[in-house]
Amino acid sequence: MHAWPKDPNTSVVRSASRLNEILIIRLDPAELDEKTRARAVDGIIAYSAICSHAGCPVTAWVKSDVGDKEVFKCMCHNSEYDPRSGAQVVFGPAPRRLAALPLALADGSLSVAGNFMGKVGGAQPG
Amino acid sequence: MKTSMTRKQWLLSGIVAFTCLASTAAMSGPIENYSPVTAQRLENPEPSNWMLYRRTYDGHGYSPLDQINTSNVKNLTPVWTFATGVVEGHQAPPIVNNGAMFVTTPMGQVIALNAKTGDEYWRYKRQLPDDLFQLHPTNRGVGLWEDKLFLATTDDHVVALEAKTGKVVWDTKVQDYRKGQYMTLMPLIVDGKVIVGGSGGEFGVRGYIAAFDAKDGKELWRTYTIPGEGEPGHDTWQGDDWKNGGGSAWMTGNYDKETRTIYWGVGNAAPWPGETHPGDNLYTASVLALDPDTGKIKAYHQYHQNDSWDWDEVEAPMLIDLQRNGRTIKSLVHPGRDAIFWVLERTPTKINYVAGWPFVFTDVWKGIDETGKPIVDPAHKPVIGKRVEFCPSLWGGKDWPSAAYSQRTGLVYVPANENFCGGFTGEKVPLKPGELWLGTKPEDIGLKTKPGADHFGELQAWDPSTGKKVWQHNFPKSQLFGSVTATAGDLVFVGGTNDRNFRAFHAKTGELLWEQKTNSGIVGMPVSYEIDGTQYIAIQSGWGVDAQRIQDALVTNNIGIEANVPQGGVVWVFALKK
Numbered sequence: 270m271h272a273w274p275k276d277p278n279t280s281v282v283r284s285a286s287r288l289n290e291i292l293i294i295r296l297d298p299a300e301l302d303e304k305t306r307a308r309a310v311d312g313i314i315a316y317s318a319i320c321s322h323a324g325c326p327v328t329a330w331v332k333s334d335v336g337d338k339e340v341f342k343c344m345c346h347n348s349e350y351d352p353r354s355g356a357q358v359v360f361g362p363a364p365r366r367l368a369a370l371p372l373a374l375a376d377g378s379l380s381v382a383g384n385f386m387g388k389v390g391g392a393q394p395g
Numbered sequence: 396m397k398t399s400m401t402r403k404q405w406l407l408s409g410i411v412a413f414t415c416l417a418s419t420a421a422m423s424g425p426i427e428n429y430s431p432v433t434a435q436r437l438e439n440p441e442p443s444n445w446m447l448y449r450r451t452y453d454g455h456g457y458s459p460l461d462q463i464n465t466s467n468v469k470n471l472t473p474v475w476t477f478a479t480g481v482v483e484g485h486q487a488p489p490i491v492n493n494g495a496m497f498v499t500t501p502m503g504q505v506i507a508l509n510a511k512t513g514d515e516y517w518r519y520k521r522q523l524p525d526d527l528f529q530l531h532p533t534n535r536g537v538g539l540w541e542d543k544l545f546l547a548t549t550d551d552h553v554v555a556l557e558a559k560t561g562k563v564v565w566d567t568k569v570q571d572y573r574k575g576q577y578m579t580l581m582p583l584i585v586d587g588k589v590i591v592g593g594s595g596g597e598f599g600v601r602g603y604i605a606a607f608d609a610k611d612g613k614e615l616w617r618t619y620t621i622p623g624e625g626e627p628g629h630d631t632w633q634g635d636d637w638k639n640g641g642g643s644a645w646m647t648g649n650y651d652k653e654t655r656t657i658y659w660g661v662g663n664a665a666p667w668p669g670e671t672h673p674g675d676n677l678y679t680a681s682v683l684a685l686d687p688d689t690g691k692i693k694a695y696h697q698y699h700q701n702d703s704w705d706w707d708e709v710e711a712p713m714l715i716d717l718q719r720n721g722r723t724i725k726s727l728v729h730p731g732r733d734a735i736f737w738v739l740e741r742t743p744t745k746i747n748y749v750a751g752w753p754f755v756f757t758d759v760w761k762g763i764d765e766t767g768k769p770i771v772d773p774a775h776k777p778v779i780g781k782r783v784e785f786c787p788s789l790w791g792g793k794d795w796p797s798a799a800y801s802q803r804t805g806l807v808y809v810p811a812n813e814n815f816c817g818g819f820t821g822e823k824v825p826l827k828p829g830e831l832w833l834g835t836k837p838e839d840i841g842l843k844t845k846p847g848a849d850h851f852g853e854l855q856a857w858d859p860s861t862g863k864k865v866w867q868h869n870f871p872k873s874q875l876f877g878s879v880t881a882t883a884g885d886l887v888f889v890g891g892t893n894d895r896n897f898r899a900f901h902a903k904t905g906e907l908l909w910e911q912k913t914n915s916g917i918v919g920m921p922v923s924y925e926i927d928g929t930q931y932i933a934i935q936s937g938w939g940v941d942a943q944r945i946q947d948a949l950v951t952n953n954i955g956i957e958a959n960v961p962q963g964g965v966v967w968v969f970a971l972k973k
């Protein structure tokens with residue numbers, strides 16, 4: 270699922286920049302590695318939707334080209350990310366994992382618990 | 396007091412560090428004695444230079460230099476290399492003007508080098524926006540005019556640089572990259588006009604070709620490749636389909652200097668399945684003849700109607716004087732992505748169909764009618780709601796990498812791909828600005844190799860006068876995805892394979908005469924130039940974009956091909972061993 274963050278105080282949806290777009294998915298908590306589970310709420314985890322290769326939106330949830338599991342896939346150049354282990358790259362040209370967004374329960378509703386962990390956006394030459 | 400002393404010391408050492416930096420930079424510095432580029436020099440370029448995309452306005456991709464030839468090419472050896480520092484597809488020809496070389500790379504870099512020594516003069520790095528997405532992270536070169544260079548960028552600007560220093564002279568926004576509008580092509584320069592065309596056929600754009608004043612970047616004209624209301628050809632569309640109908644124009648055009656006519660190729664219709672945009676869909680999958688002064692469309696030829704296969708016909712046709720059946724034809728020759736080798740006739744007011752034949756296997760066409768319209772087999776035309784297979788694949792018989800024509804042999808050299816088929820299930824999807832809009836699920840797109848296929852890439856040599864294939868070289872384990880260049884030494888140079896080799900073939904026989912393993916795979920264009928009596932061959936090696944997409948697809952076909960073609964760009968320059 271694709272989502273935009275919303276400010277709980279002002280109810281403003283922060284959708285003006287595509288760099289705010291996030292991917293939210295619910296998986297079996299048992300499948301998640303420890304670090305990922307620590308950021309999840311009941312198996313629900315969130316990542317930046319911006320591919321770390323050339324910045325396309327990551328749009329697909331499909332079977333991996335190189336394994337049997339389903340993965341997030343960027344259709345621009347086939348980079349694949351495994352959300353169970355911190356969205357690490359399992360296939361394709363992406364140089365690093367998707368930035369992770371820690372989640373928590375606040376007053377019974379799912380909310381963002383901190384800043385993105387890792388860099389949002391595509392690679393740029395140094 | 397102590398604190399302020401420390402700060403002062405720190406400041407001082409900062410100045411020292413800055414001075415060091417400046418002196419390092421001074422080792423490179425501006426190009427001295429830069430030769431200004433004029434209309435006359437572009438129309439009749441010196442044999443020693445490569446200043447246009449295909450060297451000459453007729454698009455032949457042919458160098459008249461012959462020091463390196465069929466008998467000595469075995470002694471070709473690297474004389475210098477230069478790392479570009481970035482990954483992805485390095486598709487640009489190294490452009491050479493009297494000893495100065497200009498190379499563009501992905502991520503909007505222009506690097507100015509001494510073409511003889513490989514020393515860097517300067518480097519321009521575009522600061523691309525953080526929220527930019529690049530479906531095609533590449534660039535195909537800078538255009539030259541007077542003392543300036545012109546770069547078209549993936550954030551959809553045209554930028555003019557001072558050739559001597561790389562300083563920005565002007566920077567004009569063309570469209571909005573946030574909507575998937577971008578550019579990758581080398582601008583065509585005609586009489587002080589910087590002419591570009593837009594990419595974005597997978598994002599629901601309405602394509603265009605536009606000209607800017609080389610002096611100040613002011614837009615002079617813009618011609619949409621899809622006619623608007625009231626314009627001829629608009630009635631080949633229904634409803635509002637034309638507004639997002641594709642027709643991108645992302646390759647450099649060619650130019651007939653006698654009739655002052657630009658020939659520019661136009662891309663696929665959008666989204667892919669023709670059922671979503673009924674009609675012939677002018678001028679998608681066409682060649683346009685344009686007036687360079689006004690952008691007015693003088694004539695056109697549509698290669699295929701109601702495009703449904705993502706078959707961009709963006710590579711501009713070559714202008715060749717052909718002898719056919721005892722008469723000279725001023726022809727346009729285009730080995731199409733649609734698998735048909737097209738021979739057309741250009742007249743001042745019309746483009747006439749002359750001949751067409753398949754140059755790789757296709758099950759899409761049952762023939763070509765006498766007006767030049769291919770006859771489609773509906774069983775292999777993608778539709779909504781049903782998976783349809785077709786050959787060749789989405790990447791066609793030949794994609795954008797350029798074919799070449801040798802005036803000495805009279806042959807056209809085509810980087811073709813055989814034994815690839817494709818397929819997808821069409822679906823109606825709403826357009827979301829900035830997201831892929833294919834009319835199918837991207838994950839549904841396939842490339843299948845034909846069972847038992849013994850090769851994929853083919854370098855083909857065709858006689859366009861007779862329609863006969865003279866020779867062919869097969870690549871058993873690789874696609875062929877790089878531009879071809881011919882020389883008067885009767886050599887044909889090409890990279891394009893996943894084994895990272897750069898090769899030279901005998902132009903008359905197809906015999907493989909020389910090969911060199913490079914750092915990465917080559918998707919760029921070989922060029923040739925001469926300095927102080929030495930002939931050089933130059934190429935960028937740097938794999939990526941669609942060559943890699945095909946590579947990924949080959950891997951999933953389980954035919955013993957692996958995905959790991961290393962990336963990272965290097966400019967290679969070769970000459971004969973002394």
Ligand code: FES
Nearest residue numbers: 320322323343346
């Ligand atoms: S931008 Fe995602 S794989 Fe290239």
